[in-house]
Amino acid sequence: MALSAPAAAQTLNIYNWADYLDDAVIREFEREYGIRVIYNVYSNNEELHARLRGGASGYDVIFPSDYMAEVLIAEGLLQPIPREAVPNLAYIDERFLDLPFDPGNQYTVPYLWGSTGIGVNTRYVKEPVDSWDILWDPKYRGRIAMLNDPREVFGVALKRLGYSANTRDLEALEKAKELLVEQKPLVLTYDSDNTEILLVSEEVWLAHGYSGDVLRAMEDNPDITYVVPKEGGLLWMDVMAIPKTARNVDGALKFINFILRPDIHARLAEANQYPTPNRAAWEYHDEEFRQNPAIYVPDDVMERMEWIEDLGDMATVVDRLWTEVKAD
Amino acid sequence: MATSQTLARQGALNVSDVQRPRSVGAHLLLLPAYLWLGIFFLLPLVIIVYYSLTVRTPLGGSEAVFTLEHYARLWDPLYARIFWRSLWLAVATTVITILMAYPFAYALARTPQRWKNLLLLLSVIPFWTNFLVRTYAWMVILRSNGLVNTALMSLGLIEQPLPLLFTPGSVLLGLVYGFLPFMILPIYAAIDRLEPSLLEAAADLGARPWQTFWRVTLPLTAPGIAAGVLLVFVPALGMFIIPDLMGGAKVTLIGNLIQNQFLSARNWQFGSAASVVLMALVVLGLRLYKRFFRLEGVF
Known part of the structure; x- marks a missing residue:
């Protein structure tokens, strides 16, 4: 009792997407470290951004997406994460480290990631689908949905043309536009x-x-499958970061390291149905989850x-x- | 006509009564209203104007350097086309809602009291459900395997589902549906207040029913229509949910353009400039509308 009293006084404020962190994992962290977790939610990156830019303080761990992390870093709203405080970072596969939005992972640690591809209803689309070309096939007029996001949609057109989805070449972008029109x-x-x-x-x-x-x-319709076209597509990642205004930095570092524990990271991936960047966590998945192309890109x-x-x-x-x- | 002018003059008298110079006490009483307007209306407006005049940094921040580039960018046929289309759609929505609301409101005002309340309730009931939910309901009704198409196909009237959803027509339908109650209520209130003895007087003086309507009823209920136009036209002009959901985001309106700047494009500066221009056009439009229809004193 005497030991738990000061620990129980410590709280950790997490600011995250709704339903993005399994409750059982939070309870386990609370038990293990004697830190009480308060879970606040936002519905999109822009909301998180507006809150932090507006001077909101007291959030200890946040979960921005890649591009938003870049913005937050540039605006000086995050604090560096010392490597030695997060030894479990060693489990993260190198393909998910040192990405353009945070070179050297000075401010962010990978959480979960995913891909963009094509959902195909095989009852109506009998031919094999392996390319973005199918989205330009007049046979399927009026039966095609695209994301309402310029970067994602231009990404498809650019990839189909053989350019990088991140190209800044005006000519390539103009050609992509023609393709989309x-x-x-x-x-x-x-x-x-x-x-x-x-x-x-x-x-x-x-x-x-x-x-x-x-x-x-x-899960609702067995005729549907997911394809990542051979030309490649876009990836996204959500990361963990500590705002400059955090009050419990020590607790935040402990929490981040805890999430990166392979068994925990595997559980979070399975609960959210998204892949984890944690190489050591992959061994905890069953074969079906590990081989599912809608989760782990081949x-x-x-x-x-x-x-x-x-x-x-x-x-x-x-x-x-x-x-x-x-x-x- | 003389009667309506007398009524209008009476209205004007009442207005000028209120506009006597206010005492310090009256200003004090109005303080909460001043504060409210200052904080929630004026301040955001100032911030929007400020943003629209500053430079955007590469990552979407704002640099306190004066520029007119965002306004200059709007001076582009591409954006003019979007403004024009939004204007057209808002006008169409307003005209259609007037044509639908006026007969309905008229019938409503002439219904016996006990039915009147029920009918009024029915026209207000949709407000109890969130607008987004009602929009999704329309999508369920109109989609290719939705209510309408399934019914038509089972009756053997069509072979293939009709493309009802995600068309310019479905956007207009969504707008008219969403704004119709805002037109019905003020028109109903105006017709309900109409003094029946005026209509009797017109009839006594030999006016035919349509003459009575044209020269007595319509002018006297015009303020109701004017209020309805305000309640429908202005929000319809900035609407972005309907074109996104029911139009499949294939038609860009000003509302979409602005929303897009604040969310996906992270260009608050350009979005603010577009908002300012939209507001200016609305104010200008309302002034012309007021002058054209001689609605001084209505708003």
Whole structure:
């Protein structure tokens, strides 16, 4: 009793996406370290950004996505994470370290990641699907959904043309725009929030979407599969970081290291149905989870996948080209 | 006509009564209202104008350097086209809601009291459900294997599902549906207040029913229509949920353009400039509208 009294007084404020951190894992951390966790949620990166930029303090661990981490770092809103405080970082596969948004992982530690690909309803799309080309096939006019996100959609067109999804070359971007204008009559809807409904209701047969959303559709409709095209696609990652205004930095570091423990990281991946970047955690998965292409991208395709980078000044150009696609 | 002018003059008298110079005490009483307007209306407006005049940093921050580039960027046929389309759609929504709401409100006002309350309740009931949920309900009704298509196909009227959803037509339908109650209520209130003796007087003086309507009823209920137009046109102009969900985000309206700047493009500066221009156009439009329809004193 005497020992637990000072520890119980310590609290850790986590600011995260809703349903993104298994309750059982939080309880286990509380028991093991005697730190009480308070879990606050945000619904998108922009909300997190606005809160931190507005001077909100007291959040000890946050979970921004890759591009937002880059913004937060540039604005000086994060504090460096000392390597020696997070020894479990050694378990993270090197493909997920030292990424463009945080070279050398000075400020961020990988949490979970995922891919963008195509959800295919094999009842209607009988031919094998292995390329983005299928989204330009007039046979499927009105049965195609695309994400409503300029970087994701331009990423598809650029990859199909053989360019990097992060290219800043105006000519390449113009060509991608032409391709998207050409595709538009075939597209039923541009929607980032309803991929699952569109697929399950069979409103569309081909949906450009996030792996997690397609996976949920697969659970409801056995005809649906997920394909990451051979040209490669885009990857996203959510990371853990500590804001400059954190009050319990010590607790935050303990928590981050705890999440990176292979058994914990594996459990979190399975609870969220997203892959973990933790190499040692992969051994905890069963074969079905490990081999599921909707979760872990096959190794040969993985080489052609790209992380979304912030385009800086070119972002305005992409936005304009996107408006041109949409305005016609 | 004379009667309506007298009524209008009475209204004007009432207005000028309130506009006597206010005492210190009156200002004190208004302090909460001043504070409210200052903090929640004026301040955000100032911030938006400020953002629209500053430079965007590569990562989307704001640098306190004066620039007009965001306004210059709006001076582009691409964006003019978006403004024009939004304007057109908002006008269409407003006209259609007037045409639908006026007969309904008229019938409602002439219904016996006990049915009146029920009908009024029915037209307000949709408000009890979140707008987003109601929009999703429309999507379920209109989609290719939705209510309408399934019914038509089982009746053998069509072979293939009709493309009802994700079209410009479904956007207009969504807008009209969403804003119709805002047009019905003020028109109903105006018709309900209409003095029946005025109509009797018109009839006594030999006016035919349509003359009575055209020269008595309509002018006297015009303020109701004017209020409805305000409640429908202005929000319809900035709407972005309907074109995104029911239009499949294939049609960009000003609302979408602005929302996009604040979220995915992280260009608050350009988004603010577009907002300022939109506000200016609305104010200008309302002034012209007021002058054209001689609605001084209505708003």
